[in-house]
Amino acid sequence: xxxxxxxxxxxxxxxxxxxxxxxxxxxxxxxxxxxxxxxxxxxxxxxxxxxxxxxxxxxxxxxxxxxxxxxxxxxxxxxxxxxxxxxxxxxxxxxxxxxxxxxxxxxxxxxxxxxxxxxxxxxxxxxxxxxxxxxxxxxxxxxxxxxxxxxxxxxxxxxxxxxxxxxxxxxxxxxxxxxxxxxxxxxxxxxxxxxxxxxxxxxxxxxxxxxxxxxxxxxxxxxxxxxxxxxxxxxxxxxxxxxxxxxxxxxxxxxxxxxxxxxxxxxxxxxxxxxxxxxxxxxxxxxxxxxxxxxxxxxxxxxxxxxxxxxxxxxxxxxxxxxxxxxxxxxxxxxxxxxxxxxxxxxxxxxxxxxxxxxxxxxxxxxxxxxxxxxxxxxxxxxxxxxxxxxxxxxxxxxxxxxxxxxxxxxxxxxxxxxxxxxxxxxx
Numbered sequence: 001x002x003x004x005x006x007x008x009x010x011x012x013x014x015x016x017x018x019x020x021x022x023x024x025x026x027x028x029x030x031x032x033x034x035x036x037x038x039x040x041x042x043x044x045x046x047x048x049x050x051x052x053x054x055x056x057x058x059x060x061x062x063x064x065x066x067x068x069x070x071x072x073x074x075x076x077x078x079x080x081x082x083x084x085x086x087x088x089x090x091x092x093x094x095x096x097x098x099x100x101x102x103x104x105x106x107x108x109x110x111x112x113x114x115x116x117x118x119x120x121x122x123x124x125x126x127x128x129x130x131x132x133x134x135x136x137x138x139x140x141x142x143x144x145x146x147x148x149x150x151x152x153x154x155x156x157x158x159x160x161x162x163x164x165x166x167x168x169x170x171x172x173x174x175x176x177x178x179x180x181x182x183x184x185x186x187x188x189x190x191x192x193x194x195x196x197x198x199x200x201x202x203x204x205x206x207x208x209x210x211x212x213x214x215x216x217x218x219x220x221x222x223x224x225x226x227x228x229x230x231x232x233x234x235x236x237x238x239x240x241x242x243x244x245x246x247x248x249x250x251x252x253x254x255x256x257x258x259x260x261x262x263x264x265x266x267x268x269x270x271x272x273x274x275x276x277x278x279x280x281x282x283x284x285x286x287x288x289x290x291x292x293x294x295x296x297x298x299x300x301x302x303x304x305x306x307x308x309x310x311x312x313x314x315x316x317x318x319x320x321x322x323x324x325x326x327x328x329x330x331x332x333x334x335x336x337x338x339x340x341x342x343x344x345x346x347x348x349x350x351x352x353x354x355x356x357x358x359x360x361x362x363x364x365x366x367x368x369x370x371x372x373x374x375x376x377x378x379x380x381x382x383x384x385x386x387x388x389x390x391x392x393x394x395x396x397x398x399x400x401x402x403x404x405x406x407x408x409x410x411x412x413x414x415x416x417x418x419x420x421x422x423x424x425x426x427x428x
Contacts, residue, residue: 056135070143081144262371276365385420
């Protein structure tokens, strides 16, 4: 079967179809989805030993856990296991409220403990009520006798942090893969054109004459013709323009986003050691997190509650002593910053919302050097408000809101439903 074909068919005659291939390349580039800059409790324990163990656990973790364990383990001070059996409540309450007064009274056990632990002065808690102290030791008794519980799957509040959707520009790997795909597509187009040219010559019956350039020479000539073809040059120019435009837009999106920021601090401080290994509660150092807009950066005095006795000769600890002696605050570098136009209140989110530190800050207890894990962008916050359900249990404040919401929707009440998306909530 003879297939009619022009004897003078040239390689670049196929370029009448080149615009079709160029259109495919551009369409594929534009079809790549843009990354969007917004991301999309246990029951209270029954009172034990005359105190509320659930309430006592909170007080213990906020005030005592940095120095004491509810077991026999020694940290800064002795383990508290069996303390309620060794002493009556009257003695325990005096010790908690003012341990130095008990030592000064000559109490044998108090003096023995004081001398055994290098005469370290225990912080006094005169504001704790009898119920608070009973709750603390009810929690200690419960924790000391309970079997070690396995950590809940997902880590509770830390789960939300570990799955943070990353706002901002796409990763460098994404851009590299995209550029590589474009190059591969251009090369494939060139190879297809060469194959079509060779097949056309084979079908036309043209025999390769002696002295005719070899395959590599013909390939070079064909590629040279490709380089001067107007359609290919136009496509290359548009691809370059699109890549530059995409890089510019990605750069604009990343302005003001400090995700991954981990500055060097004036004193080497390990959250992994303090919050992770020693399990010091965040509230002990960041005293404003439950009651104010800011969580507060801890003062040198808080550090000295422990380091007045522990590792006093460490060069890093000596920096704290120098700060106190010179009456100069430690110039910690702030890691998490919001623009001045945005309002955020820690107490509202921690006390009312019940959020864990890990929801926004990541698994701080695993960080040797603290860094910003979440993007903290407007889209990231809005996405959280859209997805987070309001905890309305046992809170009469929400009864009317729940009733009104139930009349309009079958879904759970979200933060967005109670004004969480209103501009004035976060912007002055």
